[in-house]
Amino acid sequence: MATENLKVAVRVRPFNTRELQRKAKCIVQMEGKKTGLTNPDDPNDVKTFTYDHSYWSFDGCRERKDGYMEKDPSHPNASKYADQMSVYADLGKGILDSAWQGYNATLFAYGQTGSGKSWSVIGYEPNKGIVPLLCEDIFKGIKEKGAAVQCEVQFSMLEIYNEVVRDLLQPKQGKGGLKIREHPKRGFYAEGLKTTMVTSYEDMNQKMQQGTINRTIASTNMNATSSRAHTIVGIKFIQKSKNATNVETAKTATINLVDLAGSERVEATGATGDRLKEGASINLSLTKLGDCIHALAEQSNGKKNVRVPFRSSTLTKLLRNALGGNSKTVMIAAISPADINFDETISTLRYADRAKQIKTTAIVNEDPVEKLIRELKEENDALKRQLQTGQINPADFVDADNDGINDKDMAKMKAKWEEEMRARMLQNDKEMIEMKKSYEEKLKAQKKDIADPSMKKKEEERLKKPHLYNLNPDPILSGKVVHILKAGATTIGNRKGDPSDITMVGPGIQEQHAVITVTQKNEVNLKPTTSDCRVLVNGTLLVGEATLTHNDRLMIGSTQLWVFQHPATKPPTAKGAKKVPEVTYEYAREEIAAKSGLNIGGDTDLGALQDELLQVMPMVEEANSISEELDKRVKFEIMLVAPEVIGAQGKGKTQIHVKMKNLENGTEFVWPQEKFRDRLYQMKEMYEHYEDEDEWERPEDEDPFQESLETEVHMGTVMVVLQPIAHKMDLDEPFTITNIKGAEVGVMNVAIVPCDGHGKEFTDDDNVFVDEPDDLIGQNLHFKFKIKSCRGLPSRYKDMYCSYSMYLDKEVVATKKVSNTTNPEFNHEKQFDFKPVTAQLVDYLRNGSLVVRVMGKQQLRGSAVPPNVGNLSTKDLLRKDQTVFSRSATQFNLDGGVVDPNKQSMVVELLMMKKTQARLQQKIDAVRKLVKEAEMVSCVKVSTSALKDVLNSSSSNQADQIIRKHLQDPNFKGGSDYGPGGRKAQSSSICVLL
Numbered sequence: 001m002a003t004e005n006l007k008v009a010v011r012v013r014p015f016n017t018r019e020l021q022r023k024a025k026c027i028v029q030m031e032g033k034k035t036g037l038t039n040p041d042d043p044n045d046v047k048t049f050t051y052d053h054s055y056w057s058f059d060g061c062r063e064r065k066d067g068y069m070e071k072d073p074s075h076p077n078a079s080k081y082a083d084q085m086s087v088y089a090d091l092g093k094g095i096l097d098s099a100w101q102g103y104n105a106t107l108f109a110y111g112q113t114g115s116g117k118s119w120s121v122i123g124y125e126p127n128k129g130i131v132p133l134l135c136e137d138i139f140k141g142i143k144e145k146g147a148a149v150q151c152e153v154q155f156s157m158l159e160i161y162n163e164v165v166r167d168l169l170q171p172k173q174g175k176g177g178l179k180i181r182e183h184p185k186r187g188f189y190a191e192g193l194k195t196t197m198v199t200s201y202e203d204m205n206q207k208m209q210q211g212t213i214n215r216t217i218a219s220t221n222m223n224a225t226s227s228r229a230h231t232i233v234g235i236k237f238i239q240k241s242k243n244a245t246n247v248e249t250a251k252t253a254t255i256n257l258v259d260l261a262g263s264e265r266v267e268a269t270g271a272t273g274d275r276l277k278e279g280a281s282i283n284l285s286l287t288k289l290g291d292c293i294h295a296l297a298e299q300s301n302g303k304k305n306v307r308v309p310f311r312s313s314t315l316t317k318l319l320r321n322a323l324g325g326n327s328k329t330v331m332i333a334a335i336s337p338a339d340i341n342f343d344e345t346i347s348t349l350r351y352a353d354r355a356k357q358i359k360t361t362a363i364v365n366e367d368p369v370e371k372l373i374r375e376l377k378e379e380n381d382a383l384k385r386q387l388q389t390g391q392i393n394p395a396d397f398v399d400a401d402n403d404g405i406n407d408k409d410m411a412k413m414k415a416k417w418e419e420e421m422r423a424r425m426l427q428n429d430k431e432m433i434e435m436k437k438s439y440e441e442k443l444k445a446q447k448k449d450i451a452d453p454s455m456k457k458k459e460e461e462r463l464k465k466p467h468l469y470n471l472n473p474d475p476i477l478s479g480k481v482v483h484i485l486k487a488g489a490t491t492i493g494n495r496k497g498d499p500s501d502i503t504m505v506g507p508g509i510q511e512q513h514a515v516i517t518v519t520q521k522n523e524v525n526l527k528p529t530t531s532d533c534r535v536l537v538n539g540t541l542l543v544g545e546a547t548l549t550h551n552d553r554l555m556i557g558s559t560q561l562w563v564f565q566h567p568a569t570k571p572p573t574a575k576g577a578k579k580v581p582e583v584t585y586e587y588a589r590e591e592i593a594a595k596s597g598l599n600i601g602g603d604t605d606l607g608a609l610q611d612e613l614l615q616v617m618p619m620v621e622e623a624n625s626i627s628e629e630l631d632k633r634v635k636f637e638i639m640l641v642a643p644e645v646i647g648a649q650g651k652g653k654t655q656i657h658v659k660m661k662n663l664e665n666g667t668e669f670v671w672p673q674e675k676f677r678d679r680l681y682q683m684k685e686m687y688e689h690y691e692d693e694d695e696w697e698r699p700e701d702e703d704p705f706q707e708s709l710e711t712e713v714h715m716g717t718v719m720v721v722l723q724p725i726a727h728k729m730d731l732d733e734p735f736t737i738t739n740i741k742g743a744e745v746g747v748m749n750v751a752i753v754p755c756d757g758h759g760k761e762f763t764d765d766d767n768v769f770v771d772e773p774d775d776l777i778g779q780n781l782h783f784k785f786k787i788k789s790c791r792g793l794p795s796r797y798k799d800m801y802c803s804y805s806m807y808l809d810k811e812v813v814a815t816k817k818v819s820n821t822t823n824p825e826f827n828h829e830k831q832f833d834f835k836p837v838t839a840q841l842v843d844y845l846r847n848g849s850l851v852v853r854v855m856g857k858q859q860l861r862g863s864a865v866p867p868n869v870g871n872l873s874t875k876d877l878l879r880k881d882q883t884v885f886s887r888s889a890t891q892f893n894l895d896g897g898v899v900d901p902n903k904q905s906m907v908v909e910l911l912m913m914k915k916t917q918a919r920l921q922q923k924i925d926a927v928r929k930l931v932k933e934a935e936m937v938s939c940v941k942v943s944t945s946a947l948k949d950v951l952n953s954s955s956s957n958q959a960d961q962i963i964r965k966h967l968q969d970p971n972f973k974g975g976s977d978y979g980p981g982g983r984k985a986q987s988s989s990i991c992v993l994l
Contacts, residue, residue: 008330027337035051056081092107098362100239103363109259112341113473134255138237154237155195155196164177165318166178168210169196169207170194178193237254258319292319294354465484471553514535526542532875620636633877634662635878662707709857717854718737720750722845725845727769727771734750735750745793773846777842780833785830793824793856800819929959930959937967
């Protein structure tokens with residue numbers, strides 16, 4: 001028995017090509033086992049994590065002649081560069097050693113899409129990853145063992161796609177996939193999963209390629225989510241030998257190699273089971289996996305009564321032994337080094353940090369063969385007796401939704417238990433038969449299991465005949481699905497109605513969607529069946545019929561991307577001709593975006609924004625298509641939000657949000673990108689059930705297309721410039737309220753008034769004006785911030801209030817809530833005291849703004865609901881709504897509704913200039929009055945002390961008092977340096993009045 005922590009390794013890959021074009025910066029540092037991540041917005045914010053291994057594979061390498069990436073001795077990072085063989089030596093060999101000892105072992109790779117999971121696990125020739133190297137070493141070890149130990153290697157490959165388990169070695173399966181059963185001793189398993197014997201690495205590699213092709217066929221039912229399928233490669237390793245007493249024993253180990261779906265902004269949130277609203281962009285099964293990891297980590301840290309929700313998803317059921325049971329487990333966390341992926345990378349590192357706290361207990365799976373067969377037979381006999389007598393033990397069967405079963409539930413559950421018992425008996429019978437067979441018998445029985453010869457024929461036809469092949473976000477899966485086009489008409493449609501020649505399943509695909517015709521002249525024409533059938537050719541909406549040319553890009557519906565090729569018409573490549581760009585999924589998506597008007601220049605930040613838009617565009621299209629097919633009366637739009645609108649300070653970046661509009665009642669909700677992605681996964685799950693003709697509707701509170709009217713929405717933002725307080729001036733002005741689109745939705749009457757520590761407000765007569773804000777440093781500063789009212793707000797809101805946080809305060813200050821008016825009176829006032837003022841505070845007051853958010857809840861208004869909507873379908877409503885995305889592609893308005901962040905600052909600057917001018921004018925008027933009064937008493941010389949007092953006066957009344965005071969001074973009067981009576985003037989400095 002071996003109890004140990006789950007081993008965690010982190011690996012950073014090089015930049016990909018697109019990141020190089022954007023000149024992304026590396027923000028990852030590694031030293032020994034430590035991985036550091038620098039916040040690109042704050043160089044002093046560095047998060048450090050410690051793992052079992054931190055693999056630096058970013059640079060420090062060179063390419064050998066055979067293509068293998070090895071250490072480059074001339075590079076400063078050569079000493080820490082980790083190549084494929086060193087990663088395998090640390091991780092893969094340990095897994096294989098555990099299997100030879102009879103321990104179960106699991107390797108699973110986790111990380112955002114494109115972070116290098118496949119690079120580490122599978123690799124690319126000749127840079128083989130852990131899986132192929134491990135498979136090679138298995139058969140090397142078998143050869144070294146010789147005849148003394150009889151070894152069997154069994155191979156299986158399954159996929160979890162939308163919670164449905166598909167056997168990738170058996171492409172013809174029912175819609176519901178394989179059932180997941182639970183055995184009290186061996187845990188969860190997929191009933192009916194094909195396990196095939198393999199005799200060599202080449203044999204195993206062939207089976208893996210076959211499974212990969214089938215995986216693609218299954219996952220392209222919804223092309224945009226094909227990379228979201230989880231794949232589990234199972235290798236069952238059996239060693240049979242005789243012990244000292246000549247009793248045959250069997251040592252069995254199962255190796256699970258798990259390639260998890262690519263995640264985006266993933267982070268486990270813990271016991272609450274939230275769907276990771278910040279920084280998370282994963283499907284439901286990955287979320288549940290995070291919940292299990294969190295719960296297991298708490299258990300390992302000694303926390304009691306922690307329930308691990310293994311039963312909450314298909315993925316966590318099948319990984320139960322790997323995470324919390326009899327297995328030695330290794331996790332590889334693949335991370336991107338680019339600054340533009342900071343959120344995703346920090347989420348992955350936190351996820352991995354939580355996982356390494358998990359402890360697993362592995363035991364050697366070694367039993368005498370005869371004893372094992374006897375135990376299986378005894379268990380079957382006991383199950384038969386229970387079935388015959390009807391006395392079923394509930395403890396033998398645990399249901400995810402029934403932790404405790406009472407007498408009333410017993411009758412209801414009996415049928416299900418009986419089904420489970422019969423399935424267990426069949427599984428036991430199968431295992432007994434397999435255990436009794438010799439190795440030769442198993443190989444003989446499997447001779448019929450050969451690779452599909454039709455694949456070779458299809459590859460030959462592909463070189464000669466016109467055909468379609470798929471494009472996939474994962475480059476490895478592109479080109480794996482090929483449809484050879486026959487002479488005459490080939491129909492394309494979904495699974496419903498009359499079967500089509502080519503079946504494509506996904507949002508927006510009709511029963512009879514399009515027809516491809518190969519003419520007698522060997523031309524190929526494509527025509528949508530109706531105007532509602534969306535087909536794009538090279539990014540342009542197809543209206544009518546078009547003749548296809550070699551390498552045309554086709555979008556069928558909202559998610560299916562294909563390339564048409566016609567080898568017979570392929571133009572010859574002329575010498576010196578410009579190289580035609582490779583047709584990739586990314587290229588096709590960029591083309592669609594460009595045709596819809598999205599073409600942002602080469603600026604680094606804008607280029608990153610464009611790439612992000614290219615990811616979100618197909619998601620929004622897919623959400624609209626699903627809404628249309630499920631008749632949800634909801635539409636989605638992409639919104640580009642200026643950072644100033646949402647109150648970002650400093651150099652914020654334009655953010656992508658998605659607006660959800662209810663076409664039935666007119667309500668609108670703006671979702672951050674992460675929330676939209678999470679909702680989209682749920683929408684796709686509903687659509688999958690809809691396609692399978694299962695129960696797909698959800699209660700209103702669980703419906704991803706619904707948002708409660710009690711949800712608070714962001715009505716608008718005000719940026720209150722604080723510069724006047726830096727000069728201890730008051731400010732009382734109306735500020736424009738700007739919504740998330742950048743449009744003005746009202747005004748807010750705001751005041752900022754300097755005061756003393758007791759709250760007494762200063763006036764102009766108090767003369768507290770500060771010429772230089774730096775003079776405040778070290779002093780105490782007190783002022784009041786007031787939100788008096790708002791005017792002209794939209795009438796569709798209730799429970800309106802304003803919220804803000806001043807300077808470094810974490811506390812959010814909120815006004816009272818007001819309803820039933822478009823002109824709410826808040827009468828809010830709060831005093832702020834800073835003792836003493838720091839240079840940082842002065843900089844904030846001089847250059848910063850206070851962000852005030854106006855919040856509220858939407859209320860239904862009859863005038864906002866279009867007439868006769870009850871008789872219209874979602875498709876009709878989408879047509880009526882002018883702002884929905886066109887059928888050619890999603891449209892963007894990058895120039896409209898842009899906020900000028902300097903507008904309010906300019907207003908305040910103008911206000912300050914006016915106040916400063918008024919102060920200067922008051923001083924000039926006071927000096928003029930002093931001169932006039934002096935001339936009236938024939939005084940041509942005035943002391944500078946009198947002049948200074950007048951200039952320092954804060955108001956005309958104060959100046960008058962100073963002048964009267966000096967006029968009453970005997971030393972002030974007279975026409976010379978001497979005052980009345982011949983006395984010498986006390987002041988040694990004089991001002992001559994000319």
